Amino acid sequence: MEKVLTKNVRPDLSYVDLKAYEASGGYQGLRKALTMAPAEIIDEVKKSNLRGRGGGGFPTGVKWSLVPMGGDALQPKYLAANADEMEPGTFKDRLLMEGDPHQLVEGMAVAAYAIEASVAYVFLRGEYQLSEERLRRAIAEAYEQHYLGKNVLGSNFSVEMFVHMSGGRYMCGEETGLLNALEGKRANPRTKPPYPAVSGLFGKPTIVQNVETLCNVPYIVTNGADWFRSLSLTQDGGTKIYGASGKVKRPGLWELPMGTTIREILEEHAGGMRDGVKFRGLLPGGASTDFLVEEHLDVKMDFTEVQKVGSRLGTGTMIVLDDQTCPVGMVLNLEHFFAQESCGWCTPCWSGLSWAEKALDAIENGQGQSADLDHLSFICKICAPGNTFCALAPGAVEPLQSALKYFRDDFDRHIGEKRCPWKA
Amino acid sequence: MLSSEEREEIEREFAHYPTKEAVCIDAMKIVQRRRGWISDESLQDIAGLLGMSVDEVDGVASFYNLIFRKPVGRHVIMICDSVSCWIMGYEKLRTQLTSRLGIKMGETTPDGRFTLLPIVCLGACDHAPVMMIDNETHRDLDPEKIDAVLEKYT
Ligand SMILES: Cc1cc2nc3c(=O)[nH]c(=O)nc-3n(C[C@H](O)[C@H](O)[C@H](O)COP(=O)(O)O)c2cc1C
Ligand code: SF4
Ligand code: FES
Numbered sequence: 001m002e003k004v005l006t007k008n009v010r011p012d013l014s015y016v017d018l019k020a021y022e023a024s025g026g027y028q029g030l031r032k033a034l035t036m037a038p039a040e041i042i043d044e045v046k047k048s049n050l051r052g053r054g055g056g057g058f059p060t061g062v063k064w065s066l067v068p069m070g071g072d073a074l075q076p077k078y079l080a081a082n083a084d085e086m087e088p089g090t091f092k093d094r095l096l097m098e099g100d101p102h103q104l105v106e107g108m109a110v111a112a113y114a115i116e117a118s119v120a121y122v123f124l125r126g127e128y129q130l131s132e133e134r135l136r137r138a139i140a141e142a143y144e145q146h147y148l149g150k151n152v153l154g155s156n157f158s159v160e161m162f163v164h165m166s167g168g169r170y171m172c173g174e175e176t177g178l179l180n181a182l183e184g185k186r187a188n189p190r191t192k193p194p195y196p197a198v199s200g201l202f203g204k205p206t207i208v209q210n211v212e213t214l215c216n217v218p219y220i221v222t223n224g225a226d227w228f229r230s231l232s233l234t235q236d237g238g239t240k241i242y243g244a245s246g247k248v249k250r251p252g253l254w255e256l257p258m259g260t261t262i263r264e265i266l267e268e269h270a271g272g273m274r275d276g277v278k279f280r281g282l283l284p285g286g287a288s289t290d291f292l293v294e295e296h297l298d299v300k301m302d303f304t305e306v307q308k309v310g311s312r313l314g315t316g317t318m319i320v321l322d323d324q325t326c327p328v329g330m331v332l333n334l335e336h337f338f339a340q341e342s343c344g345w346c347t348p349c350w351s352g353l354s355w356a357e358k359a360l361d362a363i364e365n366g367q368g369q370s371a372d373l374d375h376l377s378f379i380c381k382i383c384a385p386g387n388t389f390c391a392l393a394p395g396a397v398e399p400l401q402s403a404l405k406y407f408r409d410d411f412d413r414h415i416g417e418k419r420c421p422w423k424a
Numbered sequence: 425m426l427s428s429e430e431r432e433e434i435e436r437e438f439a440h441y442p443t444k445e446a447v448c449i450d451a452m453k454i455v456q457r458r459r460g461w462i463s464d465e466s467l468q469d470i471a472g473l474l475g476m477s478v479d480e481v482d483g484v485a486s487f488y489n490l491i492f493r494k495p496v497g498r499h500v501i502m503i504c505d506s507v508s509c510w511i512m513g514y515e516k517l518r519t520q521l522t523s524r525l526g527i528k529m530g531e532t533t534p535d536g537r538f539t540l541l542p543i544v545c546l547g548a549c550d551h552a553p554v555m556m557i558d559n560e561t562h563r564d565l566d567p568e569k570i571d572a573v574l575e576k577y578t
Contacts, residue, residue, distance in 0.1 A: 085547050086544055086545060086547075087545070088506035088507045088508065088544060088545040088549075089506070089507055089508050089545065089549050090545065090547065090549070091545075091547040091548055091549050091550060093547075094547045094548070125547070126453075126489075126490045127490070127502075127543070127546055127547070127556060127561075128547065129559045160440075162440040164440075164449075164450070165449075165450070165453060166449075166488075166490075167449045167452070167453070167484075167487070167488025167489070167490050167491055168488050168489035168490035168491075169487060169488055169489055170544065181449070182441075182446065183443070183445065183446050184441075184443070184445040184446040184447060184448035184449055184474075184484065185445075185448075185484060186483060186484055186487040187487065202442055202443070202446075243549075243550065244550070245508035245511075245512075245549035245550050245552060246508060246511050246512070247511065247512070251549070251550035251551070251552075252550045253550065283507075287506070287507055287545075317549070319507055319508055319511070319549070320511075321511070322511075325511050329510075330507060330510070330511065333505075333506070333507050333510045334507055336505075337506060337507070337544060340544075341544070
């Protein structure tokens with residue numbers, strides 16, 4: 001299968017400099033983009049069916065078409081690459097930034113051109129030190145060759161690019177939280193509307209886009225929407241960086257056609273389960289997606305198909321649960337994370353999630369009662385989409401509600417036996 | 425007092441944003457990189473330089489995981505306590521670290537060598553369990569490896 005995003009990534013992850021990147025066709029997307037009208041690029045991206053790789057799957061071209069264009073639009077407009085990657089179990093953007101940083105720089109330059117943005121930030125996770133070093137180096141090289149800065153490659157298009165290192169908090173990855181963080185504030189979310197595309201960073205039109213999403217953009221410009229769609233096995237265009245962690249034989253990341261089945265990823269690429277453990281379930285795309293189980297292994301991993309069986313593609317990096325690991329303990333770990341990262345704005349989220357954490361802790365430690373399970377289901381309901389200000393709470397209850405569905409017996413055993421059956 | 429170096433580095437960031445306030449987090453990180461943490465005095469200096477109130481800057485500081493408002497040891501160990509690491513043996517790792525260092529999570533060893541903190545998923549889940557010490561990520565940890573890793577930091 002054709003590798004697109006990872007074709008330059010070296011096995012030893014050494015730095016791919018500007019020369020090496022150019023030698024593999026790098027910056028051809030930007031060169032071509034500069035000969036096109038921004039509207040043409042947005043149109044091509046729309047036709048490509050590129051959907052956001054940060055977890056939400058929103059059509060990228062549609063989002064760009066919401067940005068006010070032309071002389072009347074507020075200036076400067078902004079582009080922010082969402083490189084916060086704090087979703088537990090997710091480690092794909094790191095690979096793209098460490099393995100081929102120029103690809104992101106080019107993707108951002110093209111995206112900025114398409115929405116006529118003149119300032120672009122990489123909002124980078126504070127712990128990603130190697131990504132920082134490499135992006136700063138790539139950006140400096142790109143400035144030198146006039147891929148960035150004033151009059152890019154002699155055109156009328158100018159763009160400045162900066163790296164912002166995050167102070168560290170899951171909410172920074174939420175698109176409006178990210179805007180507040182970039183403004184030097186706490187990463188609380190903002191009310192929508194107005195949408196960031198119209199009024200975002202410093203009140204100006206802003207597009208926030210995941211790293212992997214942006215990396216795809218130059219190739220769509222170079223090779224066209226039809227080519228991009230042909231990479232995929234399903235309706236959603238392109239390849240996808242899938243991943244697996246947990247007790248599989250070969251945890252890792254693989255770039256595969258969008259729509260590859262869970263079974264292929266798990267059995268062929270991750271090598272199946274480690275000796276001595278059996279598969280029980282998985283979170284298909286990071287901590288805030290619903291569990292899937294054995295019966296779902298033939299589901300195609302794309303936005304539409306995973307949703308049909310009650311979960312989400314999310315970030316596409318799956319977390320595998322095995323039979324030697326306690327599902328209640330796993331959900332407790334997840335809810336501890338979400339409760340800790342709640343910004344405290346909405347009652348269902350901060351009080352519901354901290355209560356869920358306490359109840360799960362009680363159950364895991366043999367102090368739970370059956371009424372606790374009803375309360376947990378109730379919390380899942382009150383945190384449903386629409387009841388809270390941002391998507392943290394709805395995401396938080398996805399693994400919980402599905403664990404209650406698929407691993408109900410294990411919850412009951414904890415309560416009945418007054419202990420965790422997995423603890424000696 | 426901020427050193428002239430710190431001040432210059434912060435002022436260079438001003439060019440990247442339309443407001444001074446936006447530099448708040450960068451400014452704290454610049455100071456913390458040199459001093460290990462953000463004291464009340466540093467907070468005041470930063471507030472002064474950015475034209476913000478001390479309370480505003482403190483409100484921001486306290487929100488973020490990577491801004492330390494208390495002194496830390498010479499090396500900061502951040503151990504990932506998120507789901508993939510948990511599955512792969514985080515709890516054993518934590519027990520070993522706390523017993524080797526003789527401190528609880530959140531504490532600093534009496535000799536000031538290490539501070540031990542939990543951190544969320546470090547984006548290296550295919551090499552779980554994972555921890556970071558200062559700027560370095562340590563992957564695929566097991567009991568033997570940990571002892572060898574700790575020895576590198578004095
Ligand atoms: C709590 C929370 C954290 C998020 N963290 C990230 C993140 O780290 N990276 C990311 O790309 N998107 C993250 N998102 C999704 C963003 O809000 C946004 O949808 C995304 O960056 C848009 O880019 P995309 O369309 O390219 O995916 C997060 C959402 C929520 C609610
Ligand atoms: S859902 Fe949670 S994280 Fe999101 S705004 Fe409400 S309290 Fe904050
Ligand atoms: S869960 Fe520990 S690195 Fe991702």
